[in-house]
Amino acid sequence: MYLQKQFLVVNMCGIIGVIDRGRSGMDGSGIKEALSLMNERGSGEGAGYVAYGIYPDYPDYYALHVFYDNLVEPKKKVDELLEKWGRIVQQEEIPTYERPGLRKKHIPWRYFYKPHKDLVVGSSTPEDDLVKTLVMDINSRIDGALVFSSGVNMGVFKAAGWPEDVADFYRIQDYKGYIWLAHNRYPTNTPGWWGGAHPFNLLDWSVVHNGEITSYGTNRQYVESNGYKCTMFTDTEVVAYLFDILGRRHGLPEDLVVKALAPPFWDEIDAMPERQRKIDHAMRLTYGAAQMNGPFAIVVATSQGIVGFTDRIKLRPLVAAENGNKLYISSEEAAIRVMDPDVQNIRMPRAGEPVIGRVIV
Amino acid sequence: MTLGSVPLRYKVSIDRDQCMQCMRCVDNCSYGVYRVEGDRIIIDSRKCTACHRCISMCPRDAITLQEKPVDYRSHPLWTAQTREDIINQARTGKIILAGMGNALDYPVIFDRLVLDACQVTNPSIDPLREPMELRTYLGKKPSRLEFRKNDEGDVELVTELAPNLKLDTPIMIGHMSYGAISLNTQLSLAKAVTEMGTFMGTGEGGMHKALHPYQDHTIVQVASGRFGVDIDYLERGAAIEIKIGQGAKPGIGGHLPGEKVCVDVSCTRMIPLGSDAISPAPHHDIYSIEDLAQLVRSLKEATEWKKPVFVKIAAVHNVAAIAAGIARSSADAVVIDGFRGGTGAAPKVFRDNVGIPIEAAIAAVDHKLNDQGVRNEVSIIASGGIRNSADLAKSIALGADAVYIGTASLIALGCRVCGNCYRGLCPWGIATQRQDLVDRIDPEIGGRNVANLIHAWTLELSELMGAAGLNSIESLRGNRERLRGYMLDEGMLKVLNVEPVGA
Incomplete structure (x- = not known):
């Protein structure tokens, strides 16, 4: 932990997320257009997308997306590790198409993977725990390999470049997902690093984040004391880990996870009715180290839905809108309108108030 | 001669x-x-x-x-102080007694740590315009919460929370006993903490009845001499603190000279008039960590598990492991007293040479507790040489939940750190029991001064946090990212888990 260089990535950034609550697939062309519209919020040095439901042929397998610096040394080590703890049913290079503005710096690779859950004892989610450990292990110990996506039937696509170039590099229009998140990055540190682009993902959790987490040191210590390793050189990864701890391991529903991360002020809590006050009081005492401070707007996705929220005094913008089964959350209304000109019910959530969209089928 | x-x-x-x-x-x-x-x-x-x-x-x-x-003829090794100590001991054959804190010229780590502020990428927060939360709860916290849905479909909390002390500001006043300091001094401190929504320690001297109106803001102490301890005393305090050791003199007990044991002190301490009050070095019922755990439980049983129990230890080399042991008992907080901690009287050789600085101790304890996943089991209270709001902010960023101040609160009452507390002649009416001197402190005015000090530090802490883009104290706690070490060596940076400036 000591003297591990903290190239904290600081973002201005534009974010957008969409869910079709009826699980109808959307290809990536719409979100590409929406994200490109927010190019003023980026600098052409990082963009990324995540989509859920894109691998219907492998619905029960962990899709591990890995950046390799080369396919010799690091890949051999990763293959060995994965085969030791599970079964690789399929692996391939992720198809990419080089663009004038985007040269391949890493080789994006994907595995469809089944961990041997019998190898883990004492866990209610042995497969997730095993994959989490493997991701942490590879990212902290194997040079030249970075797992940037590790959920089931979902995948992250990201690189350093403008949103439209990154989208075309991966041809995201070829993927159909019922949830998409996207991020346009304005980095102030590690600009050329692909791993620094959003979304950040761990297992089923994906995060796009506009802002800076001033409580990072506290949050990092909290996730590390819970067995996570921060390896991505960015404050955003702790958000994914916090959701994994509180949402998966502690079993809190999304609204309570958001409440832990962006809790009401004590004055508000003191004025609440007894039952609610008791809950909020306990939440702040228990999850104080998970509380996130600083300016941020965040959208988190799982296969079950998306949730967007801002910091406690809303120092970054967030807009939500709906159209039928679709719920949009974005930094800018204009981006939503590009994707869907007929949206209704456009609103700006209050500071710390979660906007939640769950799948209904 | x-x-x-x-x-x-x-x-x-x-x-x-x-x-x-x-x-x-x-x-x-x-x-x-x-x-x-x-x-x-x-x-x-x-x-x-x-x-x-x-x-x-x-x-x-x-x-x-x-x-x-x-x-004297100048000499880097044989300083004036060294020579005089030898002359003194040649004359008396005795241990040299001294007051206040460590007087040797060790580097102050606090002064080599700098705080952070926001520029451009994150906005600073103006505490005059936005809420700034310093409220601090001391005590055990659950590591996770369990909820259930009731018949109406509402979410209900299942987890029971242990009692915690609620502080409006993370500044408390440390334990200075009645006997060591005067009643008017204690009353001034009591008025100040009551006004500021925080707490003071009674020290190992019982609680004078004049303090009863402020008892909800006191932490009663049980030390090795057990002076003044009975069930009434335990029940009056908002929390109970077991004192194992103190930063000014780790490893040894206490000594209140008989001259300071007047009628009131004798009644409050429950000892004979004019007799020396000598606290033994160890508690005679604590010879191991499990004995300590037993005493914690006994005190909790006696007070029906309604009060948090703290354990105070001197910051010694192995402080982190000891704190981890305390975290595994029923104790609610561990108080770490650094080697600069003040005292009324300590053997000079201890005061100046035994123990470690509080900065390193906080970081080591916080790190160890996090490493072992038991940080939520105890709060960390830091004390011993906290001089201003910057020391306070740095202590919290290194991992403390709150601090105790002692010497600073006495300076707010007139103390000039002359270091002669043990003589009982304090002209400021602080470390004395002579009534004409004690009367020099008006508790109303004294209370105002101490409250002013706590208020001023609280304002400054709010400003520092706002500048760092933080609006709640939880987000400063253990946040080493907001600290940088300036001219600290690599070993020290490693212990503090802090990056150097520029990194």
Whole structure:
């Protein structure tokens, strides 16, 4: 932990997320257009997308997306590790198409993977725990390999470049997902690093984040004391880990996870009715180290839905809108309108108030 | 008399042109520096302690004081202090007694840590316009919460929370016993903490009945002498603290000289009038960590598990492991007292040489507890040499939940850190039981001064947090990202888990 260089990535950034609550697939062309519209919020040095439901042929397998610096040394080590703890049913290079503005710096690779859950004892989610450990292990110990996506039937696509170039590099229009998140990055540190682009993902959790987490040191210590390793050189990864701890391991529903991360002020809590006050009081005492401070707007996705929220005094913008089964959350209304000109019910959530969209089928 | 006298430590002089012979200096000096012969004030500089009482009371600014008016031959090893200590011990054959905190010139780590502020990428928060939350809860916290849905479909909390102390600001006043300090001093402190929504320690001296109106803001102490401890005392405190050791003199007990044991002190401590109150080095029922856990449980049983129990230890080399052991008992907080902690009386060799600095101790304890996943089991209270709001902010960023201040609160009552507390003649009415001296403190005014100090630090802490883009104290706690080490060596940075400036 000591003297591990903290190239904290600081973002201005534009974010957008969409869910079709009826699980109808959307290809990536719409979100590409929406994200490109927010190019003023980026600098052409990082963009990324995540989509859920894109691998219907492998619905029960962990899709591990890995950046390799080369396919010799690091890949051999990763293959060995994965085969030791599970079964690789399929692996391939992720198809990419080089663009004038985007040269391949890493080789994006994907595995469809089944961990041997019998190898883990004492866990209610042995497969997730095993994959989490493997991701942490590879990212902290194997040079030249970075797992940037590790959920089931979902995948992250990201690189350093403008949103439209990154989208075309991966041809995201070829993927159909019922949830998409996207991020346009304005980095102030590690600009050329692909791993620094959003979304950040761990297992089923994906995060796009506009802002800076001033409580990072506290949050990092909290996730590390819970067995996570921060390896991505960015404050955003702790958000994914916090959701994994509180949402998966502690079993809190999304609204309570958001409440832990962006809790009401004590004055508000003191004025609440007894039952609610008791809950909020306990939440702040228990999850104080998970509380996130600083300016941020965040959208988190799982296969079950998306949730967007801002910091406690809303120092970054967030807009939500709906159209039928679709719920949009974005930094800018204009981006939503590009994707869907007929949206209704456009609103700006209050500071710390979660906007939640769950799948209904 | 082969040794003769050592040179004067201080030389006092009066500007006779300025002096108007008001005699305030004569009246105020309890050490007998001044006397009147005829119409002239005669000065005996040898008795001076540099307490500044005369200087602060002189209406004409006529008094000047010079330290070390006589030079020794300079020598880097055989300092004046070293030589005088030897002369002293050659004369007496005794342990040298000293007051206040560590007086050796160790580097101050706090002064080599700098805080962070926001620029551009994250906005700073203005505490005058936005909420700024310093509220702190001390005590055990669950590591996770369990909820269930009731029949109406509402979410209900299943997890039971242990009682916690609620502080409006993370500044408390440490344990200074009645006996060591005067009743008016304790009353001033009690009024201040009650007003500021925080707490003070009673020290190992029982609780005088005059403090009962403030008992909800006191933490009662159980130390090795068990002075003043009965069920009534335990039940009055908002929390109970077991004192194992103290930063000024780790590993040894306490000694209140019989001269300070007046009627009231004797009643409050439950000891005979005029007898020395000697606290043994160890508790005679604690010889292991499991014995400590037993005492914690006994105190909790006695008070029906309604009160948090703290354990105070001196910051010694192995402080992190000891704290981890305490975290595994039923204790709610561990108090770490650094080697700069003050005291009324300590053997000088201990005060100046035993223990470690509080900065390193906080970081080591916080790190160890996090490493072992038990940080939520105990709060960390840091004490021993916290001088200002910057030390406070840095302590919290290194991992403390709150701090105890001692010396700083006494300075707010007039103390000039002269270090003669053990003599019982404190001219400021603080470390004395002589009624005419004690009366020099008006608890109303004293309370105001101490409350002002806590208030000022609280404001400054809010500003520092706002500048760092933080609006709640939870987000500063253990946030090493907001600290950088300046001219600290690599080993120290590693212990503190802090990056150097520029990194």
